[in-house]
Amino acid sequence: MTVFVPTLRGTTHLSFSGELTPGELQELARALESNTTLRSLSLSQIFSGMASGDVSDSTEACSKVAAALLNNTTLHSLILCGNKIDNAGASAMCTLLRQHQPTLRRLDLSGNDICPQGARTLAFALARNTTLEALRLGSNRIGTDGAAAIANVLMSNTTLKELDLSHNSITAEGIVALGKTLTRNKALRELDVSINPFGDAAYTALAEGLRHNVTLRMLSLANTCGQKEGRMAIALAIRDSPRLELPTVVGVSFEAFARQLGLP
DSSP: OOOHHHHHHHHHHHEEESSHHHHHHHHHHHHHHHHOOOOEEEEEESTGGGGGOOOOHHHHHHHHHHHHHOOOOSEEEEEOSOOOOOHHHHHHHHHHHTOOOOOOEEETTSSSOOHHHHHHHHHHHHHSSSSSOOOOOSOOHHHHHHHHHHHHTTTTTTSSSEOOOOSOOHHHHHHHHHHHHHHTSSSSSEEEEOOOOOHHHHHHHHHHHHHOOSSEEEETTTTTOOHHHHHHHHHHHTTTTSSSOEEEESSSHHHHHHHHHTTO
8 A cells, every 4th residue: 555655754644544454554554664754643443344353453453553653753642543452452552651652642542442451551551651641541441450550550650641541341449549549640630530330439539539639620520420429529629629720520410519518
């Protein structure tokens, strides 16, 4: 496939959606290896059709893209949504984080098939990375254990500012771990845990995290299971927050509680 080579010469942004054959992927990998200008790369659903969606082919495709970008010094954003990336594919992507890819700021792996093991691998890589600012893992299957592994790493991480863990079957235990992280983390500005099956106990843990956190600006709780007690805990935490810029909480109707507490 020759279309990628002239497209990549001198370009700074490339977005492609659609299935690629193994030969086309190889041409793309070669073009990426030699490119010195690309700043953002979005490849959506390009692996899903390989050999009728064979998982081993998806993993190999991830490995080729990661290898092609390993020595890249210009890429800031890498989006690989909807590519059937599993734990092995996530591990291949982790080479970019573990080996300190110097410029990558945003990694989007939303809409794939990453499970707890893959999330733990990502967490291990994130612990050794000092450049990534946004990690999006929405609509995977990382579960409670995967969320807890990432939460543990964020206790000491000082660079990640945006984290999306929406729609990942994360129960209260995983959200409680994230709440504890908020008490110590001093970098995170946006946290999305929407569309996960947790309720008031997790809300209370997040509220406790908000009481101590001074950096978070956006917390998304849409389509979760918090009731009166949980919403009240969040409202009280916002009222008592020492920060000048209060966080925005998305997806929770606690305005009545906020008015009772004298919140704006």
